[in-house]
Amino acid sequence: MISSTRTRTQEPRLVPTPLGDLAVRVAGLGAAKVVLWPSIFTDGHIFDGLVSRMAAEATFFLVDGPGHGLSPGVARDFTMAEAASACLSVMDSFGLARAVVGGVSWGGLVAAEVALTAPDRVEGLVLMNTPMDVSGDHPKVRDQMIAFGARWMGRRKVFRDGVASSFFDPGTLDSNPSYRQAFHGMLAASDPVRLSAAVRSVILGGDPLRxxxxxxxxxxxxxxxxxxxxxxxxxQASAALMLQDGRFEPVAGRHISPVEAPDEVAASLRAFLGRDKVG
Structure with missing residues (x-):
């Protein structure tokens, strides 16, 4: 959890969006405005370590995706364009004409969609562990199994452990007991219909980003x-080369870099925010 005395964390606000109310926490004291959206099977708490390292440099707007964390979600599939519209609704609610927009995996897809559809609202784009080739036309068997599991097994520990083994290096959750509890607790308490709708929307639908x-x-x-x-x-490296104005930063760990390598992610984001074109 983030220390409110160090980061001035506010209580979550529920923001009306096209994908239902989204819970958003504001944390940090800095001038740069950074909106972050998490991966499937996680919520905005995956950014707590990053926020604690950059509280003096940025103000973070931490979103719980629909069907995750404190965001109720919707009982239907949706597009990444709708998710981008929801992210813009969050920015509007907090009076952010422009911001750095980013996220992990699903969050990267949402942030990229915002950058593609509303570039005037985006000071900089941060893509972390983002799928480049997910396609609704050619879904992988692995992704179909994950979507099935989210609907029928999301509350079972065996499924949560399987997700954890894909997302984190061995021992990451054991060395972060508070996050381990939050990770398992959120999935165990989630609404399987709304959780699975979000998971399907991300990994079985959409237009490949690459x-x-x-x-x-x-x-x-x-x-x-x-x-x-x-x-x-x-x-990921080859995808970075396709960006008009991009930089590539490999960091330690598996799929949830802000949890596994918060120091490296903070250093990369700090350097990025220091660029003349950003912030």
Whole structure:
């Protein structure tokens, strides 16, 4: 959890959006405004370590995606364009005409969609552990199994442990007991219909991002886990080369870099925010 005395964390606010109310926490004291959206099967708490390291440099707007954390979600599939519209609703609610927009995995897809559809609202784009080739036309068997599990097994420990083994290096959750409890607790308490609707929308639908990266005009930072088996480093590095104004930062760990490598992620984001074109 974030220490409120160090970061001035506010209580979550429920923001009306096209995908239902989204819970958003504001944390930090700095001038840079950074909106972050998490991965599937996680909530905004995956950014707590990053916030605690950068509280003096940025103010973070931490979103719980629909069907995750404190966001009720919707009982239907949706597009990443709708998720981007929901992210813009969050920005509007907090009076953010422009901000750095980013996220992990699902959050990266949402942030990229915002950058593609509303580049005037985006000071910089941060893609962490982001799938580049997810396609509704050619879903992988692995992704179909994950979506099935989210609907029928999401509350079972065996499924949560399986997700954890894909997302984190061995021992990461054991060495972060408060986050381990939050990770398992959130999934155990989730509504399986709304959780699975979000998971399906992310990994079984959508337009592959890789082919559209060259259209992203805003300054961009792409962070990838060196041991991420879901989206391996080589593919992430080649994707970064397609960005008009991008930089690539490999960091330790698997799929949830802000949890596994918060110091490295903070250093990368700090350098990115210091660029003349951002912030």
């Amino acid at each position: 082919a559209r990266l060259a259209r992203i005009s805003v300054p961009s930072l792409l962070i990838a886990g060196k041991e991420d088996a879901l989206y391996p480093l080589e593919g």
